[in-house]
Amino acid sequence: MQKPGERTQVNQALTGINGVIAFILEVAMLVAFFFWGFRSFPAPWGVLLGILVPLVVVVLWSYLMAPKAKRRLSWPAQPLLALLLFVLAGLGLIVVKLTLPGVILMVLAVLNAALSFYLHRGSGTQQQPQVGKAKPEQHIQRDVQPGDDSAALPPEPNS
Template sequence: MSTAPETPQQAQPKIGPNDILRFFLELFAFVSLGIWGFMAFPLPWPGVLIGLGAPLLAIVAWALFMSPKAVFRIDPFGKALVEIAIFSAAAIGWWMLGQPVVAVVFAVVAAVSGIINGRKELAG
């Protein structure tokens, strides 16, 4: 009779509704920056360059500073600045495209979600 050694279960991070919302806000911001780049600038150049470069730059910044496995560990205030820069750029992009309702709704939802996340991060 062989029994496998018991391994302690790793603590799984708790994922709440705001974490799911934040994930979709991130994706929306990255896609928004791409749409803005392609639509706000003449094609093929610089539209293609900005349409691909803006979301790529935002994704790299998010990966370096904001992801759970971030390369650079920064304090919650630094994380907030990175998040505000990316989400504000996406909202401004929608505003420049003549979509103020999308810009304002996205900015308000992102701000409320960010405040909730920041309070949780500072409390924990």
């Protein structure tokens, strides 16, 4: 039987491994989109697509999926969109006759997504707030009129 501390250490190790896999996938995705654009079309369109497609993906990624993005997609949309982009990049490699790298990219993408879902499920972040339990940062504010006895609140101390 695993001790609670062991489970945490395993999850921390898996989280680190998954982060490394995700970084490798992100870089490989950009390279794959470049190769797809560059090798799928004749010059100058191939060069243009080879530069523009990865650029559009970088902008999309930084706007919707980066850890500090203001409009970051919520769970599970973020890992599913990442999986879709990684698989499309892998298919792009297969289209330009780079089959083995394309298959490796897609297998790593599925592994990354599966590990993300496993770690998210095990982290307990899916818990719903309990009824009647407010979070500490939530405060109930209510205007009380003189003579209103419906709110039997103690007076606030003067600061």
